[in-house]
Every structure is written in C-alpha cells, then in structure tokens.
Amino acid sequence: xxxxARWSAPTSSPGGKSTYVVVDDPDALHARAEAAGVDILExxxxxxxxxxxxxxxxxxxNIWCFGTYWPKAGEAA
Numbered sequence: 001x002x003x004x005a006r007w008s009a010p011t012s013s014p015g016g017k018s019t020y021v022v023v024d025d026p027d028a029l030h031a032r033a034e035a036a037g038v039d040i041l042e043x044x045x046x047x048x049x050x051x052x053x054x055x056x057x058x059x060x061x062n063i064w065c066f067g068t069y070w071p072k073a074g075e076a077a
Contacts, residue, residue, distance in 0.1 A: 020065045051067040
C-alpha cells in the first residue's frame, strides 16, 4: 500500500493534531483498523470531490484521515 503524508508541526502535549494520509486502498486499511479496535470516528465515506476516506483517533487523541484524494496526482513531481 502506497501512502503519502503531510505532517503537522510537533507539539509538546499529546492530541490536538490531525493528519491526512493518501492511500491506494482505503477499504483494506479500514478493515485492518477496525479489526485492531481503532477508535473510528467516521467510517468509509464517498466525498463529493471523489475521495473515499475514513477518520480515526489514535491513543494520544490525534486525528488521522485516510483517503484517496490527492489533488496533484496527475502532475510531475
């Protein structure tokens, strides 16, 4: 599974941050997260802009969004 991420700045206290991670197969990742007992805040959702994604919270209170949306996917690096 390929993933690209943009990380937020480090913080001195846990929680309060969110990250969006682009994945090729959100359905498979969602199934793994669910089987592991992850706190799923929003299940698999089809967005109006074409992304399929879901949202979870980690043990430190950070929010992770996983989905297929990558606006520059067709551009050269």
